[in-house]
Amino acid sequence: MADTALPSSLLPGGEAHSGPVAALPPCCDEGAEELVLESLQRAARFLCSISNLEELLQGLLAEALDAVRGTRGFIGMVNRASGELEIRITAGQGWETQQARAIPITGAPGGGITSLVAATGQPYLTGNVRLDPHYVMFFPDVRSEIAVPLLNRDGGVNGVINIESEEPDAFGHRDLRLLSALANQAAIAVSVANYRAREAALIEIGNELAVLGSMEELFECVVARAAELLRAEDCALFELVPESEQLVLRASSNLLRDLRGQLSYRVDEGLTGWIATHAQPLRLSDARRDPRWKGIYPRLPEGAEEAYLGVPIFGKLGVWGVLRTLRRRPAAALIRNDFTARDEALMITLSRQVAAAVHRLEMQERERRMERLAAWGEMSARSAHMIGNKVFALKGHLNELEHLAGDATTSREQLVAIARRARESLFRLEEILEEFRDFVTATRVDPAPVELNELVRHCLETEFSAPEGIELEVSLAEGLPTIPADESRLRRVIGELLENAVLHQPSGGAIRVATGLWTAETAARWPAVQYRGTPGKEAAVYLEVADRGPGVPGALKGKIFTPFFTTRSRGMGLGLSIIKGIVEAHGGAVAEVGCCQRAAAPGVPPAYHESDAGELHGARFVVVLPAGGDRMDAGAESAAEG
Amino acid sequence: MVRVLVVDDEDEVREAIARRLRREGYEVDEAGSLAAAVAALETASPSYDLVLTDMVMEDPQAGVRTLEAALGRDIFTEVIVLTAYGNVANAVECMRRGAFDYVEKNIPGVDVYELMALKARQALERRRNSLQTLRRYYPIARREGIELPSQPRGR
Numbered sequence: 100m101a102d103t104a105l106p107s108s109l110l111p112g113g114e115a116h117s118g119p120v121a122a123l124p125p126c127c128d129e130g131a132e133e134l135v136l137e138s139l140q141r142a143a144r145f146l147c148s149i150s151n152l153e154e155l156l157q158g159l160l161a162e163a164l165d166a167v168r169g170t171r172g173f174i175g176m177v178n179r180a181s182g183e184l185e186i187r188i189t190a191g192q193g194w195e196t197q198q199a200r201a202i203p204i205t206g207a208p209g210g211g212i213t214s215l216v217a218a219t220g221q222p223y224l225t226g227n228v229r230l231d232p233h234y235v236m237f238f239p240d241v242r243s244e245i246a247v248p249l250l251n252r253d254g255g256v257n258g259v260i261n262i263e264s265e266e267p268d269a270f271g272h273r274d275l276r277l278l279s280a281l282a283n284q285a286a287i288a289v290s291v292a293n294y295r296a297r298e299a300a301l302i303e304i305g306n307e308l309a310v311l312g313s314m315e316e317l318f319e320c321v322v323a324r325a326a327e328l329l330r331a332e333d334c335a336l337f338e339l340v341p342e343s344e345q346l347v348l349r350a351s352s353n354l355l356r357d358l359r360g361q362l363s364y365r366v367d368e369g370l371t372g373w374i375a376t377h378a379q380p381l382r383l384s385d386a387r388r389d390p391r392w393k394g395i396y397p398r399l400p401e402g403a404e405e406a407y408l409g410v411p412i413f414g415k416l417g418v419w420g421v422l423r424t425l426r427r428r429p430a431a432a433l434i435r436n437d438f439t440a441r442d443e444a445l446m447i448t449l450s451r452q453v454a455a456a457v458h459r460l461e462m463q464e465r466e467r468r469m470e471r472l473a474a475w476g477e478m479s480a481r482s483a484h485m486i487g488n489k490v491f492a493l494k495g496h497l498n499e500l501e502h503l504a505g506d507a508t509t510s511r512e513q514l515v516a517i518a519r520r521a522r523e524s525l526f527r528l529e530e531i532l533e534e535f536r537d538f539v540t541a542t543r544v545d546p547a548p549v550e551l552n553e554l555v556r557h558c559l560e561t562e563f564s565a566p567e568g569i570e571l572e573v574s575l576a577e578g579l580p581t582i583p584a585d586e587s588r589l590r591r592v593i594g595e596l597l598e599n600a601v602l603h604q605p606s607g608g609a610i611r612v613a614t615g616l617w618t619a620e621t622a623a624r625w626p627a628v629q630y631r632g633t634p635g636k637e638a639a640v641y642l643e644v645a646d647r648g649p650g651v652p653g654a655l656k657g658k659i660f661t662p663f664f665t666t667r668s669r670g671m672g673l674g675l676s677i678i679k680g681i682v683e684a685h686g687g688a689v690a691e692v693g694c695c696q697r698a699a700a701p702g703v704p705p706a707y708h709e710s711d712a713g714e715l716h717g718a719r720f721v722v723v724l725p726a727g728g729d730r731m732d733a734g735a736e737s738a739a740e741g
Numbered sequence: 742m743v744r745v746l747v748v749d750d751e752d753e754v755r756e757a758i759a760r761r762l763r764r765e766g767y768e769v770d771e772a773g774s775l776a777a778a779v780a781a782l783e784t785a786s787p788s789y790d791l792v793l794t795d796m797v798m799e800d801p802q803a804g805v806r807t808l809e810a811a812l813g814r815d816i817f818t819e820v821i822v823l824t825a826y827g828n829v830a831n832a833v834e835c836m837r838r839g840a841f842d843y844v845e846k847n848i849p850g851v852d853v854y855e856l857m858a859l860k861a862r863q864a865l866e867r868r869r870n871s872l873q874t875l876r877r878y879y880p881i882a883r884r885e886g887i888e889l890p891s892q893p894r895g896r
Contacts, residue, residue, distance in 0.1 A: 484797075484825050488751055491846040491853065495757025498854040502764065524753065 135277050138166040142281050146288035155292060156188045159285045160260065164190050166281070167245065167274040169262035171238070174249070175202060175213055176258040180332070182432025184217045184259060191263075193238055204433050211235040212246050216259045218433045222247040224275050226268035243269035247278045250286050253439065257289060300328050301448065308456040317460065318350035321453050325424055326352035329408075329442055334424040336412075336453070339366065339375050346371055346421060354425075369393030374409045374421045380447065383407040384437045386425070404430045408438035412450040412457075419457065422450045474662060481663055482535055489528045496521035537591065538662065538673045541680030544585035551579055551614050551640050551724070554586060558593045559612065568607025576615040580638045580726040588681045589724075595674050596644040596720050603648035603718065613643040617723050627656070630688040630723040638726035639687070645719035650693045659691060678722075686725045693719035743767040743865060744787070748778040748794040748807055749823070754846075758793060758823075761854045762861060767791075775803040779810045788815035791864055793857070796824045796831050796843075808835050817871050819864035821857070841867060 142162050149155045156174050164172045171191020175184040183201040202211050206218030215233045216223050223246045228234040234244070241263045249258040260282055264270065304324045311317045318336050326334040333354040337346040340363075348355055348362040355362060364372045373391050374381050386392050386407035409423030424446065428436035500517045503509040552575040565571045600610045615621065617630065617639035630639065651659055658664050660679045665672025682689040694716065745767045749755040752773065759769045770789075772778035775798055782789065792811045796804035804822050811818045822843040824832045832843035841864040844857050882889050 487825050487847040488754055492751070492753040492757050494852065495754070495761060495854055498852055499757070499760060527753075 134166075135273070135280065138162065138277055139280050139284065142284050146284050149288070149292075152289065152292050153188070155285070155288055156258075157190075159281060159288075160188050160190045163260055163278055163281050164262060166277050167262055167270055168264070169245070169269070170240075170264050172260065172262040174258055174260050175217070176249075177204070177217060177256055177434055179434055179436035180330070180426065180428055182429045182434050182436075184213060187258075206433055208232040209235065212244055213259045213261045216246040216248050216261075217256050220248050220250060220254065220256045222275055222279055224270055224272075226270070238263070240265045242267040245270040245274055245278060247275070247282045249282050249289065252286075252290055256434070257286065260285075297328060297445065300324065301445075304449065305452055308452050309459070311456065312460075314349075314457070314460055317453070317456050321422070321449060322350045322352040325422065325446065325449055328445065329424055329438070330426070331424040332405075332427045334422070336420060336422050337364070337371055337375075338420040339418055346375055349420070364393070370407060371409060371421045371423055374411050374423070375418050378411050378413070378418050380410040380443055381407065382438050382440075382443055384435065400427075402430050403427050404436075406435075406437045408442055408446055410443070410446045410450045412454050414454060414457065419454060422446060422453065478535075478538065478662065482531065485531055486528065489524060489531065493521060493524040493528070496524055534673045534677070537677045538680065541588070541677045542684040544588055544681070544684045546583040546585055546685070548581045549584040549586050549589065550581055551584075551589075551642060552576075554589055555593060555612060555614060555642065558590055558597070562590070562594055563597050565610065566601055569601060569604060570609040572609065572611040574611070574613040576613075579614060579616060579640050582640060582685075582724050582726045584685055584724060585681075589685075592678050592681050592722060593642070593644075595678050596722075599674065599720075600644060600646035600648065600718065604646055608647035608717070611643070611645040613645075615641055615643075617641045625690065625692045625721050627690040627692045628688050628721050628723055629690065639723050640726060642722040642724070643719065644722075645693060646717040648717040650717045651691050656691055660689070682722050682724070687723050689720065689722045691718055692721050693717055743791065744785070744789045745769045745791045745793065745861070746772060746778065746781055746785075746789045746811075748772045748775075748792065748798075748803075750774055750795065750798040754795075757854070758857065761858060762793075765858055765861065767861075774798060775800055775806055778807050782807075782810045782814050785814065789818055790868055791861055792818060792820045793861070794820065794822055796822055796828050796835075801831075804831060804835055805838065808838055808840055812839055817868055817875075819868050821860055821864055823857075 142159065145158045145162070146155060149158060156176075160172055160174050163169075169191070171189070171193060173186050173190070173194075174188040176187045177183075178185050178201065181201065183203050185201045202214050202217075204210075204214050204217045206215050210233065212223050212225065212228075212231065212233045212235075214235075223233075224244075225231045225234065226243050228236075228241055228244055231244075243264040243266060244261065245263075246259055246261040248256045249260065251257045260278060262270070262274075262278065304320070307320050307324075308317060311320060322334040322336050325331065331352070333352055335351040335355055336349045338349050339346055344366045345363040346366060347360065348358055350359060366372050366375050370381055370383070370386060370389065370391050370393070372393075383389055384406055385404045387394070387405060389407075404427065406426040406428070407423065408425075409421055411418045412420040412422055414420075424438075426436045426438065428434075496517055500514070500521065503513055503517060555573075555575060559571070559573065597610065597612070604610075621641060622628070622630070628641075660675045662676040663672045664675070679689055743766070745762050747755055747759045747762065747769060748771075749758065750773055755771050755773065759771050762769050770781060770785075772781050778792075778794065782792070789811065792807065794804050794807040800806065804824075808820045808822070811820050819841040820835070820839070822832050822835045822840050824843050824845050825847070829843075829845070832840075835843065842860050844853060844860055846853060848856075879889065
């Protein structure tokens with residue numbers, strides 16, 4: 100790499116001249132050689148110790164200015180998307196009055212010496228700027244100028260170091276040599292810094308992808324990070340839908356964001372289709388010149404070119420999708436903005452991480468489905484058993500009825516009594532069927548705006564009457580946000596909780612019904628409620644139903660919401676699991692947070708009792724429901740599958 | 742009088758069975774759990790002639806346990822096992838261990854209560870025959886010097 104900037108052939112003379120310097124003479128002055136070495140050693144030390152790019156360039160420029168005794172200097176970095184050189188780092192006097200500027204890279208006379216160096220990648224030296232055809236004036240006092248390129252590993256120009264002096268013929272070949280050597284060291288340091296940044300970003304992406312909980316989040320994360328890492332105009336992810344042979348856009352970092360889920364390619368269409376069909380990466384300087392290019396995405400601005408890089412994402416059964424990214428540049432720009440082989444390797448790495456993350460999410464989903472299926476199996480077996488028993492009892496009543504009807508001594512009362520029992524049996528049977536149905540449909544919610552307080556009041560007034568001996572305390576917070584909810588399902592939740600409270604206080608007691616805004620404070624008070632939303636960020640409301648009954652012992656707290664758990668003889672023990680299903684389908688959470696039997700609850704910290712003094716000590720159910728509409732979709736989706 | 746114990750954890754079911762068997766003129770006791778059944782069997786004096794027990798209660802082995810307790814008290818007590826749908830394997834295991842028969846609770850189109858009453862009569866018949874055989878055997882055993890437990894009560 101050093102060869103590109105330190106050619107060994109001779110320069111004519113050793114005196115000041117003007118023009119691009121393709122060849123440098125060996126240094127014959129021993130004192131000068133010494134200085135060069137010192138300078139380089141100093142530079143090597145600080146370049147190795149700094150990983151921040153900006154700081155690194157700052158140090159480099161200061162060292163360069165000092166080494167060649169210039170008046171001022173700057174480092175311009177190439178912006179490949181605009182085709183311009185941006186002045187990023189400056190040193191010396193006079194810069195305060197200069198605006199930050201970008202220099203077009205043309206290489207044509209009159210475009211500026213820095214621009215020329217950026218275009219050619221060759222150092223440039225002039226002892227008299229006034230006679231130089233390329234010079235453009237920044238500062239009126241400049242007489243001499245020296246500029247060397249910062250080259251990257253592929254020999255492309257990353258930037259230019261430019262040093263000026265008020266003295267004519269201020270710089271000689273020694274300075275050029277020194278500056279080129281410094282630039283080379285800087286190039287290595289820049290490349291190392293870039294690698295470190297890439298490595299850190301890749302590790303971070305890997306960590307992110309390993310924990311993200313949904314495909315949508317995953318896709319968004321990948322395209323955003325890829326676009327950032329590759330300085331791309333857009334990065335998009337397409338999923339191959341085998342049934343329709345379509346590549347459907349799942350995520351885009353920029354240009355196609357609004358078309359997610361809508362835009363699709365046939366698998367034999369366009370560059371993306373080619374990648375899917377051939378299961379190979381594709382890297383192009385200008386996508387539009389390629390015959391496979393279809394141009395379905397938004398049209399390019401006039402006079403722009405588009406570099407293209409796409410890689411297949413491999414699933415278990417071949418190509419799962421395509422990850423592709425674009426860079427734009429003005430077509431007239433001299434500097435290329437192509438993707439490199441390293442960019443391609445990076446994309447392949449990313450695509451493999453996507454594949455692994457997708458696989459993980461699919462396995463999780465499969466596991467969830469298996470659990471649901473297992474619950475269904477148990478549900479079927481249990482309900483068959485219970486229904487069978489109820490039918491058996493009913494048959495017994497009918498057998499008795501028949502017997503009594505054939506017996507002349509049977510009284511009318513006996514007949515009525517047995518008929519009543521048969522009817523009771525049928526009612527039990529219907530209860531089981533209703534529970535079954537509610538369990539099955541709990542996750543199917545049809546949301547509409549609901550005022551929680553209004554619903555609670557309605558339930559308390561029309562569907563519930565507190566039995567004698569049970570005191571009812573109602574405390575509804577005013578000004579709660581409307582929640583998107585399925586009113587009939589939510590009414591079931593409230594009704595079931597109230598009924599539960601009554602059933603566990605057969606000899607009287609109290610029931611407290613309260614509502615409020617879900618805040619950081621309530622979340623801290625009831626940590627057992629595992630609501631995913633951030634209090635205060637996304638609005639949510641809570642419903643609290645507490646009683647003075649025996650409460651739920653700590654060991655049972657985790658079990659009461661599982662299907663078929665019951666301490667009652669009636670029904671199948673699905674009541675609380677139905678509540679949980681309904682609440683979760685709304686994107687909410689439910690938990691029992693009561694501290695039953697003060698002394699006999701070892702897991703509960705004493706402070707909790709203190710703060711709770713004077714309140715009911717029985718079962719306390721807390722339901723949290725989101726006020727935002729986002730989660731409803733997720734609930735409806737899972738319902739469709741269930 | 743014939744003494745019968747009905748074991749089932751579901752009140753309604755147990756009552757219906759007991760009611761039907763009382764119609765036969767039997768003296769029927771009820772037990773709502775395995776523990777209650779075991780207690781009733783151990784303390785009964787004289788022992789029960791017939792036990793009808795559900796197969797699966799709080800314990801899937803409840804039927805087998807009841808059977809063991811009944812035969813442990815009196816080897817000539819007859820046991821009929823009631824099974825829910827899909828529990829035939831368990832019932833067969835009970836038969837192997839000495840149950841008289843099993844009755845499926847839900848047989849489509851069949852009045853299971855009449856079937857149960859019929860099986861109860863057959864079981865009691867077998868018990869009577871067993872006891873008769875034993876009674877004939879007692880004088881022979883005495884004469885041959887074979888030691889036997891105390892003579893069973895006769896009916």
